[in-house]
């Protein structure tokens with residue numbers, strides 16, 4: 001399919017201070033759109049000036065949340081190349097989310113092409129200071145003007161771009177995490193393994209309550225036994241125990257992170273014993289008491305690697321590595337960002353240049 005391109009005649013002001021970009025507040029000059037209509041399939045892919053879109057108030061996405069999204073980044077390397085990180089994995093996951101939410105599949109190769117075409121047009125928006133990048137947000141939502149509950153016959157696939165700042169302007173800072181014993185994010189059989197707005201809507205209250213008492217994010221436990229660790233807010237989670245690095249297995253309620261997958265491969269290539277298995281919060285607390293819990297960290301596109309310095313579980317405070325960043329988390333962060341920014345050899349073949 002040919003992407004029709006309509007360039008803006010009125011380019012927007014780019015943020016002048018890259019140290020104040022933050023996350024997801026600025027958007028570039030253009031956006032990608034493609035419609036789905038039953039009988040026609042996906043059609044009319046186009047890149048148009050960024051701006052508001054029209055929706056009927058009855059549009060189904062607004063009522064029943066038939067919506068999926070992805071999150072990935074483009075980086076400007078020092079040699080001028082623009083790099084994407086494993087974009088095909090994001091498109092595969094988008095289709096896995098599509099499947100769960102009765103959204104018609106997209107052609108994954110075409111999805112990557114659409115991302116490349118849009119990033120190319122707005123390449124001047126990619127920030128260049130250390131740690132910054134261009135966040136890429138593909139999303140699909142139901143447009144049918146109908147408040148009956150059924151899978152949509154009319155959908156829109158869009159991609160928007162946002163220059164984002166360094167997640168850690170002062171270096172990697174360990175975060176404080178609240179172990180959530182009241183609310184749950186998802187259960188087996190639900191949508192936990194998909195990237196869909198509904199999972200985030202249901203997480204807002206726990207997130208807000210934990211922030212109020214001084215925590216960055218919550219650690220979710222499984223929805224059935226309230227025992228086994230699932231993930232953290234927008235990140236998968238790893239625990240470095242003496243002799244074993246554990247991450248919760250993909251049980252159906254956990255988001256299969258691209259960063260998680262990449263971290264597992266990197267750790268294995270460095271000779272670590274990495275296991276994907278059930279791990280209970282009790283096991284982590286016990287390992288901490290016995291001095292066998294060396295490090296804990298989250299992994300995700302936005303933060304890359306986020307060391308965890310403290311876990312609050314009921315009355316119990318689990319301090320990890322004296323609240324300081326550990327060697328494994330630091331090495332993972334340095335290596336992964338080095339590959340993403342084209343500064344280290346890409347031994348795994350993960351980066352894709354535009």
Ligand SMILES: *Cc1c(COP(=O)(O)O)cnc(C)c1O
Pocket residue numbers: 071195231232233234235236255256257258259260299300301302
């Ligand atoms: C996106 C996301 C992650 C991280 O996935 P990456 O592909 O590594 O960015 C983890 N958990 C949740 C709930 C997410 O939405």
